[in-house]
Amino acid sequence: MRGLGSKLDQSKYLCGIFDALQRVLKQQGITYKTLAESLSISEVTVKRVFQDRDCKMSRIVQICEVIGVPFTDVLAVAEQAPPKLDSLPVRAEHALLKTPGLLPFFMLLLNDFSVAAICQEQGISTADSYLYLRELEKIELIKLGQGDEFVWLITRPVKWSVAGPFQRVLISVNQRFVKTCIEQHHDAPMAFQSAARKISESTKEKFEQALAEVYRDFQKQASLDQLYYDQSELHSHKLLLAFSTFEIRNFCQVPDFKQG
Numbered sequence: 001m002r003g004l005g006s007k008l009d010q011s012k013y014l015c016g017i018f019d020a021l022q023r024v025l026k027q028q029g030i031t032y033k034t035l036a037e038s039l040s041i042s043e044v045t046v047k048r049v050f051q052d053r054d055c056k057m058s059r060i061v062q063i064c065e066v067i068g069v070p071f072t073d074v075l076a077v078a079e080q081a082p083p084k085l086d087s088l089p090v091r092a093e094h095a096l097l098k099t100p101g102l103l104p105f106f107m108l109l110l111n112d113f114s115v116a117a118i119c120q121e122q123g124i125s126t127a128d129s130y131l132y133l134r135e136l137e138k139i140e141l142i143k144l145g146q147g148d149e150f151v152w153l154i155t156r157p158v159k160w161s162v163a164g165p166f167q168r169v170l171i172s173v174n175q176r177f178v179k180t181c182i183e184q185h186h187d188a189p190m191a192f193q194s195a196a197r198k199i200s201e202s203t204k205e206k207f208e209q210a211l212a213e214v215y216r217d218f219q220k221q222a223s224l225d226q227l228y229y230d231q232s233e234l235h236s237h238k239l240l241l242a243f244s245t246f247e248i249r250n251f252c253q254v255p256d257f258k259q260g
Contacts, residue, residue, distance in 0.1 A: 018053045020074050038066045044145040051152045086155045093165040095139040105132045115148035196246045
């Protein structure tokens, strides 16, 4: 099954599968509640699976069996599905920055940290985590269930707006990330590579296409890994690509000479 990764775009793969499943559910009049009972899981869990469009392959196969659709047919539809990557509404970006701590809490949830894990690692109380969840519900990013259970109201992964309200945060986070990569360079040679050379326009276009392909492959393989592997076997990695004109004179300031 892993060989499918080289043929399917990440967004097409996930969105296509769940779009096909949702159409069949609607055609057959199968509700999330009915599906949950057939799978012996909670209705909240089923809603979360379809909202996040992200679960183990074994769960997708189970759903196919319940609704009576061959898994191969679902994959065929996935190959034709249009890509979908949603940006957050600007008002939501502003709201996330307005409440101190809300954006980091949101980003940890996006990266599959459980509420319990966030409480333990960040040293916050269950009451505080609930207040953060309430704020996320107010700006319509999640829908709260019982306890700390919730359903995403947005499609993941999220497309961050570089020129929007998050610009300063994105600059800060990526600067810290690059600093860490440089410091770890000797332990992991590929953690940081940098080069500045004069190149032709055609070479520039060639590398832009190559880097775009690297980005797509990273997103695709990460999504497939989450389908095939247990969470305990996965580790967070960040890919940062930057390729643009580089005027060295703007980065090298030579003062008047003074004898040392």
